[in-house]
Amino acid sequence: MARPADPERRGKTLARATDYVLEHGLAGLSLRPLATALGTSTRMLLYDFGSKEQLVSAILAEARRREAALLTDASAVESGRELLLGVWSWISASERRPFLRLFFETYLDAITHPESYSAEGKAMVTDWLNTFATALAPGGDDPVAATLVIAVIRGLLLDQLATGDQDRVDAALDRFADLLYAPPRTRER
Numbered sequence: 001m002a003r004p005a006d007p008e009r010r011g012k013t014l015a016r017a018t019d020y021v022l023e024h025g026l027a028g029l030s031l032r033p034l035a036t037a038l039g040t041s042t043r044m045l046l047y048d049f050g051s052k053e054q055l056v057s058a059i060l061a062e063a064r065r066r067e068a069a070l071l072t073d074a075s076a077v078e079s080g081r082e083l084l085l086g087v088w089s090w091i092s093a094s095e096r097r098p099f100l101r102l103f104f105e106t107y108l109d110a111i112t113h114p115e116s117y118s119a120e121g122k123a124m125v126t127d128w129l130n131t132f133a134t135a136l137a138p139g140g141d142d143p144v145a146a147t148l149v150i151a152v153i154r155g156l157l158l159d160q161l162a163t164g165d166q167d168r169v170d171a172a173l174d175r176f177a178d179l180l181y182a183p184p185r186t187r188e189r
Contacts, residue, residue, distance in 0.1 A: 022098035
């Protein structure tokens with residue numbers, strides 16, 4: 001019977017591996033360069049995590065955990081509009097770019113290679129948005145409005161990452177918030 005992995009060492013390795021992936025991304029991730037960067041061996045990575053797939057799953061779960069911890073502060077507002085603007089301000093900040101790159105890299109790869117992603121990988125794509133979908137949608141539990149909000153946020157984040165034009169993208173989000181949360185117009189007869 002094999003001896004179980006040392007949880008403390010595994011935790012430290014996972015933290016450093018997550019830092020590495022946030023900096024370098026998942027595309028082309030190879031165990032040998034990762035192990036070298038972490039000051040360990042591929043044998044120890046496999047010993048601690050079982051397989052490359054299990055290591056990637058653990059990294060994605062750790063990135064989600066970190067992101068959720070950071071996101072908690074953004075949700076402490078009252079109105080849907082304030083929450084939307086607060087979430088946008090939080091998520092579009094420059095220090096979140098490593099998370100966003102990892103999110104979109106995973107999101108796009110999960111579309112083209114769904115067989116490569118465990119539940120953790122798929123959750124990386126959906127969980128952080130599900131947290132706010134209902135709260136951001138005007139009128140509460142409206143899955144269509146929530147889908148629209150999520151789609152606009154994703155699109156604007158992609159635009160921001162691709163162009164770096166923060167001012168224009170911020171203005172677009174502000175205009176979207178104005179439209180989304182404007183009082184309903186009454187019909188004149």
